[in-house]
Amino acid sequence: MSEPLPDVRTFRLAPAVVRPLRSRLPHVATQTIDAIMAEVPAYKEAFAGVLGAKIERAVRAALGTFLELVSRGHGPDPQSPLAPALAAAYALGRGEARSGRTLDALLGAYRVGARVSWHELAKISVSSGQPAATIAHFAELVFAYIDELSAASVAGHADELASSGRARLRLLEQLAQALLAGQAEPALTEAALRADWFPPRTLTAVLVPEHASRAVIDLLDRRTLQLSDAGPGAQDRSVLLVPDAEGTSRDALVGLLRGQSAIVGPARPWAQVKASYDRTVRILQIPRLASGRGVVDSEDHLAELVLTADPQALADLRTRMLAPLAAASDASAAKLVETLRSWLRHQGRREEVAAELFIHPQTVRYRMSRLRELYGDRLQDPDWTSSLIIALSAPDPIG
Structure with missing residues (x-):
């Protein structure tokens, strides 16, 4: 089993080891940036654009922080330079998530950066006459440091996805509420834009027991909107607003719901889906239909709906x-x-x-x-x- 990496927060190198490294830091940073551009295609365009200068500064700052970290005097130091570096790496991970990118490119850049910077720093250490044991320890420190930065970026990326996901879910829920309230189409279009949700041609309301909604929505079009506890007349039910479920697509929807307790309304133009929802609620008011199990397709019960309307x-x-x-x-x-x-x-x-x-x-x-x-x-x-x-x-x- 491999030995764990050293704690980069506590390990120290002698000033004589660090001094030649610090003098060659701009060269190491340049070599590192060139390697990342060549080996991580996702960042080639970023370096060429407006983000290039920021990324270069981030690389130079990370290397500088590393040397500062391992050259401090021994003993406790509450002002460790690692904290700002970790905060910057965390922010970098969040930025990648906001840009819609996965962590593959960023973690790849970390790996390339660790390899190239170590290669350059090792050459400098060898040329300055450092013993092999010191250089080996130095290698461990480099990779321990990169592990710390990578972990911080992973946490930032995950937190941003969770945060933005929760915010979007709230906006989608507000859109569903506006649709079921029958708001005017301009207001609905604005709500859809805020939620980054592209309106389909039609929506179909489906009522399911609240406890089954998670399992059901996983079967449906990913654009499906959900509103838990649909409100008066549909207590303990969730309403799902399913896009473009007409013709053969409606047959497919009913097939997917088979085995579930569900009430399917008619397809209506997306901004008029309240009419579809209202019909599912009317089905609930017909005891013979509301008490049954399985899928109730409102289109199969139009005569009964008409007869019981008043x-x-x-x-x-x-x-x-x-x-x-x-x-x-x-x-x-x-x-x-x-x-x-x-x-x-x-x-x-x-x-x-x-x-x-x-x-x-x-x-x-x-x-x-x-x-x-x-x-x-x-x-x-x-x-x-x-x-x-x-x-x-x-x-x-x-x-």
Whole structure:
């Protein structure tokens, strides 16, 4: 097992070792910069541009700090020059993250810098007559120092990604809130710009239980917006706003959600997705659909949504349409309603009504004769029969 690198904070070199190195520091810095430019392509352009002078100063400062660090007197020193160097390396890592770059180039530059600067510093030490043991210790110090700087840059990069990620998540959440609040399109466009989110052609609202939202969103388009605890009417649910889920893409969305408890609204122009969300909430207000498991596609339940849009109006319509049956007993009224519903559905075809209800065709004839007595000519009125169809389309028309 390899020996650990020395603690660069405590190791010291004699002034006689450091003096020739310090005098040749500008040359070492130049060689180091040239090597980084040649071997790390991502930095070649940076050195050529406005950042070049800053990077050169950073390299020279890092080398100078190293020599300062290893040439101080022995004993505790609260003003160690390593702290500013680590702060600069940390800031460099954050800057790489803000520029959208990974750490590959920066860590590569550190490796090249360590190798080349050590090569140059070793040549100087050899030419000044330093013993091999001293030069070997010096090598360990160089690489320990680079390890410290690399670790600080890694921490800075990670912290910047976490910080910017949290900030963007807040902006995306604010955008989702604005969409569900039905704000005007100019305000929505501005919110999308702030969140660095490019609007799709359409959005589709999907309601899922809050505890399942993380697993579900990982299956969907990465541009999907999420809002936890969607609000009144959708408690304990998360709303996902899925981009461009139309046609075959909608089929794919429903397929991805299979096995989950989800309610899928219609696709709407992205700035009008509130209408899609409102429909998913309406589905939750229909007990038969809200209590079921699996995927509920709102497009498969449009008639029921229409019928239940105004429950009181539907109840009033039932009362009016079934008023002729008010005098009949409950059992008799229920059979007559069942027969009337089937008769309307099958457009008066007696054999089909009998087959659906598992009764004899003569029983159908008897019941329809009774209904004609109660309703009279109204069963021949298209407007009246249309209203009857609506009144009898929803479950439990009596009671």
